[in-house]
Amino acid sequence: MRKILTGLAAAMASAAAVAAMVLAAPAQAAAAAADAACRAGTLYLTFDTGSMSQAELIARTLRKHHIRATFFLANEPTVNHDSSLDPSWAPYWKSLAADGHVFGTHTFDHVYFRSVRDGKVIMRPQFGADGGKDVAMTPEAFCTELRRSAQALHAMTGQRMAPIWRAPGGRTSPQTLQWAEQCGFRHVAWASAGFLGDELSSEKFPNDKLLARALRDLRDGDITMAHLGIWSRKDPWAPAVLEPLIAGLEQKGFCFATLREHPAYKAWFEAQQKKEGAR
Numbered sequence: 001m002r003k004i005l006t007g008l009a010a011a012m013a014s015a016a017a018v019a020a021m022v023l024a025a026p027a028q029a030a031a032a033a034a035d036a037a038c039r040a041g042t043l044y045l046t047f048d049t050g051s052m053s054q055a056e057l058i059a060r061t062l063r064k065h066h067i068r069a070t071f072f073l074a075n076e077p078t079v080n081h082d083s084s085l086d087p088s089w090a091p092y093w094k095s096l097a098a099d100g101h102v103f104g105t106h107t108f109d110h111v112y113f114r115s116v117r118d119g120k121v122i123m124r125p126q127f128g129a130d131g132g133k134d135v136a137m138t139p140e141a142f143c144t145e146l147r148r149s150a151q152a153l154h155a156m157t158g159q160r161m162a163p164i165w166r167a168p169g170g171r172t173s174p175q176t177l178q179w180a181e182q183c184g185f186r187h188v189a190w191a192s193a194g195f196l197g198d199e200l201s202s203e204k205f206p207n208d209k210l211l212a213r214a215l216r217d218l219r220d221g222d223i224t225m226a227h228l229g230i231w232s233r234k235d236p237w238a239p240a241v242l243e244p245l246i247a248g249l250e251q252k253g254f255c256f257a258t259l260r261e262h263p264a265y266k267a268w269f270e271a272q273q274k275k276e277g278a279r
Contacts, residue, residue, distance in 0.1 A: 048226075068102070108145055108146075123145075142180070146165055147183070162269065163269065184275075189223070193214070223259070
């Protein structure tokens with residue numbers, strides 16, 4: 001009887017080992033496939049709000065390719081005759097949050113840096129009550145401007161904004177960078193090759209040329225920048241470029257991730273998360 005039980009135990013152990021190997025095989029195959037897919041490296045797609053004319057198309061395209069991106073939010077006028085952080089856009093932002101995208105602030109009124117004067121920064125909001133006027137901001141006022149977008153996002157989705165921001169036009173100064181970090185936001189620019197050109201003249205920079213340039217020049221670690229719609233471009237960028245751009249980059253062996261995983265920002269995200277947890 002003891003020999004029979006010993007034999008059964010050995011058979012069961014052998015079967016368990018085989019089963020473990022069978023179960024592990026798909027995971028190993030998936031890991032190998034992921035490594036092969038990322039042979040060219042990782043890119044970080046980012047989108048600023050803009051007119052929102054291409055917002056749904058961009059969301060669908062990212063969803064189709066199972067890509068998570070990073071969105072920088074300002075309260076800008078949209079093609080729906082409202083603003084991008086109005087409650088009317090809550091379903092859209094909720095859907096992106098559910099898809100696992102990351103959100104940063106683009107300032108609330110799309111505020112451009114102008115100069116530093118007497119310890120204050122001179123900013124020019126593009127929209128809002130002071131749109132088109134120069135406004136002198138203290139550190140507190142500047143932080144409030146950054147946080148307004150975060151508050152709007154949280155009210156619509158229940159999701160906290162990531163500790164990152166992007167200055168409109170990419171215009172920063174040592175003062176604004178320092179003030180932003182003091183209130184928990186690190187600035188994110190874009191790579192030279194990552195400027196996808198959707199805000200350029202479509203006559204001088206047609207979509208086929210922008211597509212070819214991006215496919216040729218993007219490299220591992222690059223952060224890209226486009227908008228959810230641009231008023232001035234006659235031949236919209238996203239419908240013609242985004243799908244073939246993603247497909248072409250995937251064929252070249254690129255993967256995509258949010259800025260939460262970017263080597264330059266990962267430690268910052270973790271540090272800010274610890275601060276939040278300690279409060």
